[in-house]
Amino acid sequence: MRVTVIGTGYVGTVTGVCLAYLGHKVTCVDTDEAKVRRLQNHDIPIYEPGLAELLVLAEQEGGIDFTAHLAPAVRESDVIFIAVGTPPLPTGEANLTYLEAAARSVGAAMDSSRFRVIVNKSTVPVGCGNLVETLVREGIREQSPWKEREIGFGIASNPEFLREGSAIADSLFPDRIVLGGQDERTLNHLHDLYAPLVSQQFPAPPFCPRPAKFRMPVPVVTTTLTSAEMIKYAANAFLAMKIGFANEIANICEKVDADAPEVMTGIGLDSRIGTAFLNAGIGWGGSCFGKDVQSLMHIAGDYGYQARLLEASLAVNRLQRQLVIQKLQEKLYILKGRTIALLGLAFKPNTDDLRDAPSLQIIERLLQMGARIRAYDPIAMDVCREHNSHLKICYCDSALHAAENADALVLVTEWPEFAKLDLEEVSNCMAQPILVDGRNLFDPQIARAAGFDYTGIGRTEPRVNTRRTPVPVALAR
Ligand SMILES: NC(=O)c1ccc[n+]([C@@H]2O[C@H](COP(=O)([O-])OP(=O)(O)OC[C@H]3O[C@@H](n4cnc5c(N)ncnc54)[C@H](O)[C@@H]3O)[C@@H](O)[C@H]2O)c1
Known part of the structure; x- marks a missing residue:
């Protein structure tokens, strides 16, 4: 045709x-x-x-x-x-x-x-x-x-x-x-x-x-036309909500020392739930979820319906981006004058799209707080430079280069090349080997063994066995 x-x-x-x-x-x-x-x-x-x-x-x-x-x-x-x-x-x-x-x-x-x-x-x-x-x-x-x-x-x-x-x-x-x-x-x-x-x-x-x-x-x-239009909005609203749910559970996991990735595996194997879109992290971005959820809320509002689940999805996602700042403050206390290195700018891997990317909001907040920003993204740096000239970012030509002398490293986008990094080499070149893994990309044990003070999203801290091992009765006598 x-x-x-x-x-x-x-x-x-x-x-x-x-x-x-x-x-x-x-x-x-x-x-x-x-x-x-x-x-x-x-x-x-x-x-x-x-x-x-x-x-x-x-x-x-x-x-x-x-x-x-x-x-x-x-x-x-x-x-x-x-x-x-x-x-x-x-x-x-x-x-x-x-x-x-x-x-x-x-x-x-x-x-x-x-x-x-x-x-x-x-x-x-x-x-x-x-x-x-x-x-x-x-x-x-x-x-x-x-x-x-x-x-x-x-x-x-x-x-x-x-x-x-x-x-x-x-x-x-x-x-x-x-x-x-x-x-x-x-x-x-x-x-x-x-x-x-x-x-x-x-x-x-x-x-x-x-x-x-x-x-x-x-x-x-x-x-019908109307149902087809609704299918698209409903699909995106559901996906945004599913990630929001994983993030909310991850935040509770952190409080009670449970491991979010393991919890998600545990629930995802239920065929009614499914494993996709349950990765906790610093939230979704991109040109679609935020825009479509807001638009659907407006449509509902036009008919006098308040879409509370949709409102909550947006609110959880907003909070999730702020988690990075909170985690950096917990590790470094003062952010003014610190150098923070970001791995990844695109809203997700394999694209150069920066529309509503969490990286931009995190960078803006860190700059407002007086931090210095070094960043590396395999593909999205040119687009970032072109559309965000107001942001003072030191663009680097590799992950290692971005990490050099930084006080903390934040993994923002889970590009496959970051999973292959020699973490020991990275931690050794930093002023302070602090790693905030915003996508739970790294194995915490491996990152810690490489010298990092590692924190992910909803992951357990290193276990200290506080329970006394019971002394066998025979020995106790
Ligand atoms: N990007 C995605 O992943 C994705 C996925 C599913 C649905 N969508 C939806 O698809 C639509 C397009 O998204 P996109 O990401 O491709 O947008 P885009 O901004 O990348 O591209 C839109 C293009 O339309 C052109 N354009 C605008 N007015 C025009 C006109 N009158 N005549 C000819 N060209 C015109 C613009 O110049 C631009 O090149 C949006 O409604 C979006 O929500 C996007």
Whole structure:
């Protein structure tokens, strides 16, 4: 099929490249001309493992191009995806201006040559399917030479569940596809589009093998627009809550000297709970959880419902980021004038995304308290420099370099290369070998044996056996 994807961010680019790899002819459109030029030159503006390689294969399969001109692409297309940003406003509501502009331009560009499906892939408040339809109609009425009744189109919602860092695998081998639509014709179009993905009738790219025991055919949840929109918010709210729960239990574990990772293993093996997303740490970040939970709270509020679980998820996450400061104060007492080294800036490994990254809030607070910051991240330092020039950070070219003469080391992002560090070498180069392991990446015993004063999140302190061993009765006599 002929497909247009509007927005070439993390979602749009990956969606476009994957659909072209499946054999569709794709045009990706963005208003950011510099971004388009980079993509045209195979220079991918984001860090996403495998994306550059898949782009080359996608060009050979269905074919893909990038442009800043929306109208010709829309006219040629059977399916038009909207994948623009929906960032939070200061009130917590989703900013819909990009979505609105995209929907109007689609209306203005369509002609009567074919039936088209306009699919919203951005994460949007419930009801935006209706809003998109209204705006498309406005675009036709106000800017198109065609009459509204001459143009056939349907509106659908196809929320995206990819995770940055594993976006290719998540898109090619999804757990499910959610399709919300107004009518059968619209939904049938999307079933046709996704048929190769559902049946998995394509070779896995050499660098991204099909997972063992992958469920085929891929389950498709076909539903209404509103339910599809709600599924996305509910999924993110649940995941944010699950991590928040693990963090809350970890905080209680610390009080009672229980070990959070062991507790999570113990509960995760219950098939009703599952092991994923139970790692205690300094909290989630990224462009989605915070924004989507806040937006869902707003939607609930519009209907007079106070979403208390969602409020608590946000509150626990906020507190979790402050734990790092608290732990540093417990170890160092005074932070003014101390040098703190941070390992990792990105909100999670395998991405350069710093949106709502815990690192930034921790750095801001430490700087306010008079600390000096040294930091190293394998990928995200350039993005950090570009968008956070106000933060006085000494960027280092390795973890070891960041640790040199530091009074404490904070593990913020669990990049795989940090797990391989020679901890003895790191502790030896520091002014004070204090390690705050914000992701419970290291084995506390190994870190302590390497000379570190180690503290994790919800982990037991070294055990001192305070119980007297009972003296055998025979000896006591
Ligand atoms: N990033 C993720 O991991 C992820 C996962 C699932 C869902 N989502 C959702 O997908 C949506 C997109 O997220 P993202 O991270 O890709 O955003 P992004 O900010 O990385 O990219 C959005 C792109 O849209 C472009 N754009 C804005 N208005 C436009 C217009 N009128 N015409 C053409 N292009 C336009 C911007 O220039 C930008 O390149 C959001 O709603 C987000 O919540 C994101």
